[in-house]
Amino acid sequence: LLQDTGSWPASFHIGRRATLAEINALDIDIRPDGKGLPPGQGNALSGQTIYTAKCAACHGTGTAAMNVQLPGPALMNDSAGANRKKLRTIGNYWPYATTIFDYIRRSMPYNAPGTLTPDEVYSITAYLLYANRIIDQQTMMNAASLPAVEMPAKKLFIADDRQGGPEIR
Amino acid sequence: LLQDTGSWPASFHIGRRATLAEINALDIDIRPDGKGLPPGQGNALSGQTIYTAKCAACHGTGTAAMNVQLPGPALMNDSAGANRKKLRTIGNYWPYATTIFDYIRRSMPYNAPGTLTPDEVYSITAYLLYANRIIDQQTMMNAASLPAVEMPAKKLFIADDRQGGPEIR
Amino acid sequence: LFKSSYGRMIQTAIPESLYTDDPTKVVGPPPGAVGARSPFEHPVKKASDTSSRTPLQDLYGTITPADLHYERHHAGVPVIDPHKYELLIHGMVDKPMVFTLADLKRFPSVSRTCFLECSGNFRSNKETLTPQEICGLTSQSEWTGVMLTTLFREVGVQPRASWFLAEGGDAAVMTRSVPVRKAWDDAMIVYAQNGEAIRPEQGYPARLLLPGWEGNTNVKWLRRLELSDQPFMTREETSRYTYPVKDRIRQFSFEMDARSIITFPAFPQQVEKGWIEIRGIAWSGWGKIAQVEVSTNAGKTWQPARLQEPVLDKAHTAFRYLWQWNGETTEILSRATDETGYTQPTIQQLLNARGADMGGYHLNPVTAWVIQRDGKVLFRPEKWK
Amino acid sequence: LFKSSYGRMIQTAIPESLYTDDPTKVVGPPPGAVGARSPFEHPVKKASDTSSRTPLQDLYGTITPADLHYERHHAGVPVIDPHKYELLIHGMVDKPMVFTLADLKRFPSVSRTCFLECSGNFRSNKETLTPQEICGLTSQSEWTGVMLTTLFREVGVQPRASWFLAEGGDAAVMTRSVPVRKAWDDAMIVYAQNGEAIRPEQGYPARLLLPGWEGNTNVKWLRRLELSDQPFMTREETSRYTYPVKDRIRQFSFEMDARSIITFPAFPQQVEKGWIEIRGIAWSGWGKIAQVEVSTNAGKTWQPARLQEPVLDKAHTAFRYLWQWNGETTEILSRATDETGYTQPTIQQLLNARGADMGGYHLNPVTAWVIQRDGKVLFRPEKWK
Ligand code: HEC
Ligand code: HEC
Ligand SMILES: [Ca+2]
Ligand SMILES: [Ca+2]
Ligand SMILES: [Ca+2]
Ligand SMILES: [Ca+2]
Ligand SMILES: [Ca+2]
Ligand SMILES: [Ca+2]
Ligand SMILES: [Co+2]
Ligand SMILES: [Co+2]
Known part of the structure; x- marks a missing residue:
């Protein structure tokens, strides 16, 4: 399948060099070490207001499954790390706090993705960490503090050890 | 690709036996030896009338290409076996007279296929043989006489001798 | 006299009035520009809000017709103008570059037939389930595109780069981290499926193809690849597409088992x-x-x-x-x-x-x-x- | 607020109004029952009165999408009800038999990918010809059906039978004589194409498949096979599909050369x-x-x-x-x-x-x-x- 590239030129001279501005316009991802986080900040107090306005309609404010079926999954658990078998949430299943920022900024609100400011995303992230009993209501989330948050579920994650061969894993 | 049929039963018992009536309803083909020809007859005189009514609109009555583009190909040549390079017709290109009967009965008239009676098909066949200078105007075509007609082009036909391998044929 | 429809019908819509007891007596529609299924055949995907499933029980052989390929999107199917499409490759590379769709098609190309399967492909709750309902989140196509190595060679991927982020241009801006070893193995960026341009539901105009790896990693509507020395830990590889195994959570399960x-x-x-x-x-x-x-x-x-x-x-x-x-x-x-x-x-x-x-x-x-x-x-x- | 079309669009008709400068900001149509081409892609066959040609220059890889498979009919495309369809095999056989479509599908099946090509596939009259115009009367599919030998075994083809007539159920009632040796080699009766039921233009519900042999012998809408000890000399193998070679006319040219x-x-x-x-x-x-x-x-x-x-x-x-x-x-x-x-x-x-x-x-x-x-x-x- 792979080509015999022995006779290939060092470059085909197809495509063009990307400019820094082009890269910055698309480079929205956040790594666990915080690389990619923008300037800005917010805490759970401001986050709760935004969440109520822009998120609660789909995700609810409760922690348990309600009788009504909501468009989006529940995001909160009563106590960090608990009830994982019943309900998988940020508090008991997410290994990195940076993922919350990254995902909300790129994909939420579902019906208007990419519309939140960095301060709004920091605030909502802080609120979701607070509502999952991981940080307190005043703690400011920013490029320095967010990657430092220790997530309860982190220790549970292991890399896949399947490797082909007869053993069922 | 072919299956290993070693373990197969002698019959899968799928499908059913055909009845004679079923076979006869579909078995409309005519072989060069006349097998399949129905009872009936006709000659070029009666054939010309039917041809004019049911065929000429698409095939014309002339022998050469006319200025108007007809829906169907020309069927006649001035003299049997001539002008093959200019115009391929029954007279100079068709090796078997039975093919005329077979084809007209199954496929013509193009817009009403399968509507001609055996007598009509014998008559038109006789007319086309006559118009191509192969038989005369009175000769009756029927199950005995039609297969006996010697077609001028027959001697030209050879079986394909290509057989794969380097030679270009 | 005129039972014939010769020249008047269009084949993409054969009306019921043409049905006849004896098709040998009625001239049918002439050759057309685009064919269509028989009016007697109606294979359909079974759709939910988030996915639709290939009707495996209605298919023969091994190719899935492109319009019956299973779907799983996280924010619907984007409409992407192929003339505006660009793929950015950056991060731990010597030369960050942008490729248009026409650029991708100019590189040496490869075709391969392989399956895709969503790693959530299993249902088992009742007796009256069809193959489509049990495991219709798998389909197969002949894919054509450029080997990812060909592009990685062009941008000069740095030796320390061990992962790359693949990002889609849909409204979920879907992202997954992929080990660079898969690129050296058999990863592709594909723009064609079963002989023609890839379909919108499968990532038009170009997607990542990681043969044998869970569907979600084969990022559709691909807009960006970023080379890195670590995974990015996106939502799709932490909150989703991971699963409890005894008291742990197994992550980065790429290969789909037999x-x-x-x-x-x-x-x-x-x-x-x-x-x-x-x-x-x-x-x-x-x-x-x-x-x-x-x-x-x-x-x-x-x-x-x-x-x-x-x-x-x-x-x-x-x-x-x-x-x-x-x-x-x-x-x-x-x-x-x-x-x-x-x-x-x-x-x-x-x-x-x-x-x-x-x-x-x-x-x-x-x-x-x-x-x-x-x-x-x-x-x-x-x-x- | 409601830029989103989530849940309201049907994917088979994405309206122009959905086109957007930034597809990452607009949720697209959800998964659907049947997919469709991108509104930016319009591959079409080039049709004349008697044939239509595959757009070879628009294709990738080796599979021809079924709706772009070339067409050549002699009296249009018949509409055949699969529930009424029957195949008769008779002549020099021990047991003349009738098979329904369901019967054909019950026999042991085989899939194979091969090309079809009309033996009249060449144009050369001007400089401005596309591959489609020069030789678009060839296409390729993955075919599934039953080996003809399987059926010949069932009816008991007699040792002296050396040819069979294949007859279509279209308004041309198309017929060709085929040497029995092709059946023992690799002939099939196929009912599926590229994973789904064969398309009407390619012979729905079943056709003869003679891999490598000129398109016309692969009789579509197959209704009858008659075993014989000689060819039938039908119009399609005498007046047509023969050609002058020096001072002779070459007949029964089956294989398509490289x-x-x-x-x-x-x-x-x-x-x-x-x-x-x-x-x-x-x-x-x-x-x-x-x-x-x-x-x-x-x-x-x-x-x-x-x-x-x-x-x-x-x-x-x-x-x-x-x-x-x-x-x-x-x-x-x-x-x-x-x-x-x-x-x-x-x-x-x-x-x-x-x-x-x-x-x-x-x-x-x-x-x-x-x-x-x-x-x-x-x-x-x-x-x-
Ligand atoms: C119109 C409905 C809707 C709105 C409004 C909405 N969401 Fe969502 N959200 C969803 C859906 C649907 C998903 C699941 C998407 C998927 O699985 O691809 C989701 C997923 C999420 C997830 C991931 C959950 C998990 O378990 O993986 C987070 C976090 C989230 N939303 C946060 C937010 C925030 C914060 C807001 C407001 C700023 C918001 N959402 C607004 C519908 C919505
Ligand atoms: C509505 C137009 C039309 C009418 C009416 C019509 N034909 Fe035809 N005929 C055609 C066409 C078109 C073809 C070519 C079909 C093909 O190549 O598959 C044809 C082909 C033929 C051929 C084969 C010619 C060859 O060179 O191979 C014969 C013989 C023929 N017709 C005889 C007849 C006869 C006899 C009648 C009347 C009983 C008739 N046709 C009425 C349109 C017509
Ligand atoms: Ca980045
Ligand atoms: Ca017969
Ligand atoms: Ca057609
Ligand atoms: Ca793995
Ligand atoms: Ca869809
Ligand atoms: Ca031969
Ligand atoms: Co999936
Ligand atoms: Co042909």
Whole structure:
């Protein structure tokens, strides 16, 4: 399948060099070490207001499954790390706090993705960490503090050890 | 690709036996030896009338290409076996007279296929043989006489001798 | 006189009025610009809010028609103008670059036929499930595009780069981290499917193709690749597409394990006593299918099925097994073995390996069909929760 | 607020109003029952009154999408009710039998990928011809059905039977005589194409498939087979599908000789100086393609092209050749060699073998594309009449 590239030129001279501005316009991802986080900040107090306005309609404010079926999954658990078998949430299943920022900024609100400011995303992230009993209501989330948050579920994650061969894993 | 049929039963018992009536309803083909020809007859005189009514609109009555583009190909040549390079017709290109009967009965008239009676098909066949200078105007075509007609082009036909391998044929 | 519709019909909409008792008497529509299915055939995907499933029980051979390819999107299908499309490759590379679609098509190209499968591809809750409902989140296409190595060579991927982020241009801006080793192995960026431009639902105009790896990593509507020395830990590889195994959560489960399913006879078919060709498909994300075995006595004994040649790497492989049914109630099953020696497990073997809380991803159990005395075929549900 | 179309759109008709500058900001249509092409892609067959041609220059890889498969009918496309469909096999058999479509599907089945080609597949009259116009009367599918031997075994074909008549159920009631040896070799009756039921234009619900043999013998809408000890000399094998060779008329030319065509670059493409991957397809009715050679200097020297694996028997085989164009006017050509050692000839070699009056069937000459200084690509017409 792979080509015999022995006779290939060092470059085909197809495509063009990307400019820094082009890269910055698309480079929205956040790594666990915080690389990619923008300037800005917010805490759970401001986050709760935004969440109520822009998120609660789909995700609810409760922690348990309600009788009504909501468009989006529940995001909160009563106590960090608990009830994982019943309900998988940020508090008991997410290994990195940076993922919350990254995902909300790129994909939420579902019906208007990419519309939140960095301060709004920091605030909502802080609120979701607070509502999952991981940080307190005043703690400011920013490029320095967010990657430092220790997530309860982190220790549970292991890399896949399947490797082909007869053993069922 | 072919299956290993070693373990197969002698019959899968799928499908059913055909009845004679079923076979006869579909078995409309005519072989060069006349097998399949129905009872009936006709000659070029009666054939010309039917041809004019049911065929000429698409095939014309002339022998050469006319200025108007007809829906169907020309069927006649001035003299049997001539002008093959200019115009391929029954007279100079068709090796078997039975093919005329077979084809007209199954496929013509193009817009009403399968509507001609055996007598009509014998008559038109006789007319086309006559118009191509192969038989005369009175000769009756029927199950005995039609297969006996010697077609001028027959001697030209050879079986394909290509057989794969380097030679270009 | 004019029964003929010659020249007046368009073939993409043959009206019922044309139906006739004897088609040999009516001239049909002439050749057309684009064909269409017979008005008597209506294969359809089964759609939910988030996915739609290939009708495996209605298909033959190994190719999935492009319009019946399973779908799983996280924010619907974007409409992407191919003239505006660009792919950015940056991060740990010597030369960050932008490629247009026309650029991608100019590079040396490769075609390969392989399956895609969503790692959440399993349902088992009742007897009246079709193959489509049980595991219709898998399909197969002939893909054409450029090897990812060809592009990585062009941008100069740095030796320390060990992961890359693949990002889609849909409204979910879908992202997954992929080990760079998969690029050196067989990853592609594909722009064509079954001979034509890739379909919108499958990532038009270009997607990542990671043969054998879980569907979600094959990022559609690909807009960006970023090379890095670590994974990015996106939502799709932490909150989703991970699963409890005993007391831990297993992450980065890429390869789809060997699997098979009998697609005939299957619910809702009803069969007759006598010779039956048992048919199905088998596949493995680890390589070629080495063997498929079929049992017609509820798993007591197993016989090898015939595999349709050519057996391709990481590809749906048709299998067939000739069986004479005596009219007694029984169960038929299939199990695939791949070239690494892995044999498709039972649900019990999976439970033993992963624990009772094993979650819904990467489940590939042997599935059984019950043939009743009346010839009706029912799925045998697996209960483990 | 409601830019979102989530849940309201149907994917088979994405309206222009959904086009957006930034698809990452607009949720798209959800998964659907049947997919559709991107609104930016419009591959079409080129139709005349009697045939329509596959857009080879728009395709990738080796599968032809079923709705773009070439068409050649002699009285249009019949509408056949699959529930009423029957195939009769009679003549020199021990047991004349009738099979319904359901019967055919119950027999042991086989899938194979091969090309079909009309033996009249060649045009050469002007410079501005596309691959579709030059030789678009060939297409490729994955076919599924029953081996003809399986049915011949069932009816008990008599040892003296040497030919069979194949008859269609269209308004031409198309007939061809076929040597029985082809049945023992690899003939099939197929009911599926590219994974789904065969399309109406290709013979729904069942057709004869004679891999590698001229398209017309692969009788569509098959209703009857009659075993005989001689050919029937139907119109399609006497007046048509025969051709002058020197002073004789060659009949029963079944196998399609080896052939290839470059589909990129080709008219109406315009290319740029630099690296170009020359692409095309090659095929032979006699077996596998053994080699394709490409010349970029008007035939002075030839280099082997890469063949896309797997190379299948009697199948379109994709070839590719990497070339650096220096901007000078030149001609590019391809020529196929099959496993029998036959190499695709020039038109002059065909003329030498067949004479000046050689007719229009079974012409497979090497075709050349002229690359002009401005990058425009033109066909080089062959003049011989
Ligand atoms: C119109 C409905 C809707 C709104 C409004 C909405 N969401 Fe969502 N959200 C969803 C859906 C649907 C998903 C699941 C998407 C998927 O699985 O691809 C989701 C997923 C999420 C997830 C991931 C959950 C998990 O378990 O993986 C987070 C976090 C989230 N939303 C946060 C937010 C925030 C914060 C807001 C407001 C700023 C918001 N959402 C507004 C519908 C919505
Ligand atoms: C509505 C137009 C039309 C009418 C009426 C019609 N034909 Fe035809 N005929 C055609 C066409 C078109 C073809 C070519 C069909 C093909 O090539 O598949 C044809 C082909 C033929 C051929 C074969 C010619 C060859 O060179 O192979 C014969 C013979 C023929 N017709 C005889 C007849 C006769 C006899 C009648 C009247 C009983 C008739 N046709 C009425 C349109 C017509
Ligand atoms: Ca980044
Ligand atoms: Ca007969
Ligand atoms: Ca048509
Ligand atoms: Ca792994
Ligand atoms: Ca969709
Ligand atoms: Ca031959
Ligand atoms: Co998935
Ligand atoms: Co043809």
